[in-house]
Amino acid sequence: xxxxxxxxxxxxxxxxxxxxxxxxxxxxxxxxxxxxxxxxxxxxxxxxxxxxxxxxxxxxxxxxxxxxxxxxxxxxxxxxxxxxxxxxxxxxxxxxxxxxxxxxxxxxxxxxxxxxxxxxxxxxxxxxxxxxxxxxxxxxxxxxxxxxxxxxxxxxxxxxxxxxxxxxxxxxxxxxxxxxxxxxxxxxxxxxxxxxxxxxxxxxxxxxxxxxxxxxxxxxxxxxxxxxxxxxxxxxxxxxxxxxxxxxxxxxxxxxxxxxxxxxxxxxxxxxxxxxxxxxxxxxxxxxx
Amino acid sequence: xxxxxxxxxxxxxxxxxxxxxxxxxxxxxxxxxxxxxxxxxxxxxxxxxxxxxxxxxxxxxxxxxxxxxxxxxxxxxxxxxxxxxxxxxxxxxxxxxxxxxxxxxxxxxxxxxxxxxxxxxxxxxxxxxxxxxxxxxxxxxxxxxxxxxxxxxxxxxxxxxxxxxxxxxxxxxxxxxxxxxxxxxxxxxxxxxxxxx
Numbered sequence: 001x002x003x004x005x006x007x008x009x010x011x012x013x014x015x016x017x018x019x020x021x022x023x024x025x026x027x028x029x030x031x032x033x034x035x036x037x038x039x040x041x042x043x044x045x046x047x048x049x050x051x052x053x054x055x056x057x058x059x060x061x062x063x064x065x066x067x068x069x070x071x072x073x074x075x076x077x078x079x080x081x082x083x084x085x086x087x088x089x090x091x092x093x094x095x096x097x098x099x100x101x102x103x104x105x106x107x108x109x110x111x112x113x114x115x116x117x118x119x120x121x122x123x124x125x126x127x128x129x130x131x132x133x134x135x136x137x138x139x140x141x142x143x144x145x146x147x148x149x150x151x152x153x154x155x156x157x158x159x160x161x162x163x164x165x166x167x168x169x170x171x172x173x174x175x176x177x178x179x180x181x182x183x184x185x186x187x188x189x190x191x192x193x194x195x196x197x198x199x200x201x202x203x204x205x206x207x208x209x210x211x212x213x214x215x216x217x218x219x220x221x222x223x224x225x226x227x228x229x230x231x232x233x234x235x236x237x238x239x240x241x242x243x244x245x246x247x248x249x250x251x252x253x254x255x256x257x258x259x260x261x262x263x264x265x266x267x268x269x270x271x272x273x274x275x276x277x278x279x280x281x282x283x284x285x286x287x288x289x
Numbered sequence: 290x291x292x293x294x295x296x297x298x299x300x301x302x303x304x305x306x307x308x309x310x311x312x313x314x315x316x317x318x319x320x321x322x323x324x325x326x327x328x329x330x331x332x333x334x335x336x337x338x339x340x341x342x343x344x345x346x347x348x349x350x351x352x353x354x355x356x357x358x359x360x361x362x363x364x365x366x367x368x369x370x371x372x373x374x375x376x377x378x379x380x381x382x383x384x385x386x387x388x389x390x391x392x393x394x395x396x397x398x399x400x401x402x403x404x405x406x407x408x409x410x411x412x413x414x415x416x417x418x419x420x421x422x423x424x425x426x427x428x429x430x431x432x433x434x435x436x437x438x439x440x441x442x443x444x445x446x447x448x449x450x451x452x453x454x455x456x457x458x459x460x461x462x463x464x465x466x467x468x469x470x471x472x473x474x475x476x477x478x479x480x481x482x483x484x485x486x
Binding site: 084112 | 456457461
């Protein structure tokens with residue numbers, strides 16, 4: 001189901017960045033499935049590749065890659081995501097961290113050069129360009145990008161994060177079918193925009209909060225990765241804390257940190273805090289003290 | 290003779306200090322970036338182990354039980370100082386690469402662990418071979434870890450580039466890569482051990 005909701009964003013990526021985006025997605029997914037099958041046979045477990053979780057991990061990882069990467073990058077990333085992010089912990093339901101993000105952070109730490117070489121969309125001569133967030137971080141001012149461009153995805157970035165419209169369509173589908181609730185994504189996005197507004201570049205209360213929502217991987221992260229059932233808190237209260245925590249970490253990294261984007265690190269850090277959040281927001285069993 | 294051989298061999302596989310006893314992980318994590326560093330650290334620690342096991346098993350009768358740890362530390366520190374000064378004199382580059390981890394061999398759990406658990410209860414000859422075996426085991430473990438990390442993290446093997454055009458994964462050269470490699474190897478050796486029994 002989550003896979004269906006991600007289809008519009010994938011289609012948008014192929015439209016914007018051309019056929020290479022399709023290759024990255026295909027290779028990421030195939031590698032994730034193959035790793036899952038291989039490891040489950042090797043460890044003599046039941047092969048549960050048809051549950052779709054490995055497919056989703058590969059897909060999400062591919063969405064987090066630049067559209068024109070070397071062909072082996074999604075393969076290695078998906079292998080790492082499934083092997084280290086998931087199977088080492090004992091498979092689906094046992095992993096502490098979101099596997100797709102484990103894969104992305106591994107690739108980011110290992111091959112920063114390939115992971116930060118972005119190309120502009122709708123150009124077939126592969127002009128490299130910084131992402132809007134990276135450009136702002138370096139102190140450049142962007143005049144050429146309107147909010148509508150950002151909303152439709154006409155900017156450099158990871159292939160699945162650029163088209164906000166397609167992502168929101170997918171998220172809406174998930175909301176209507178009841179797969180995700182507002183308790184993680186909305187506090188997450190609200191916290192980021194609040195921070196971005198308060199701590200603007202020209203003094204307090206002058207920030208461009210809409211720009212911070214529309215650029216970077218915030219929408220993809222908030223709706224599709226922070227809401228992973230396995231790695232997020234169980235209770236409603238815990239989920240709000242989780243969302244706000246993600247928002248604070250993302251803002252701190254974006255505004256004061258060394259990286260232009262912090263969504264993946266924020267979600268991973270809050271994944272690590274999930275057991276503690278769960279412990280302190282445990283609902284009282286009816287009738288007990 | 291067979292017993293001596295046994296004392297020597299157990300340190301390499303059955304009681305490997307890194308993978309089975311899980312001792313001395315701190316220098317293992319820190320210096321295993323390249324195989325040269327790993328080998329240097331392994332040899333230095335082996336020499337200290339050998340010397341301290343030898344002396345401690347020889348003086349075990351005259352050391353009062355209540356102050357044995359300070360006595361052991363003095364012996365160990367002596368050998369570490371010898372190693373450090375020798376290294377500074379004859380291979381300053383390696384000394385710079387290993388840095389603080391050479392003097393820190395004094396508090397390496399393997400050295401004190403073997404003194405406490407083996408040398409103070411066994412004969413000089415047995416202790417000698419125990420120290421040698423543990424040292425070789427530690428060196429081999431370091432070589433394995435640093436070999437994996439150097440190959441994946443820098444694309445090299447003993448400082449020689451093996452494959453042209455291989456884009457190394459920098460993460461394996463970083464501390465997170467060290468923890469990952471050691472964790473996976475520990476798991477791998479545990480699987481092997483469980484399969485045997």
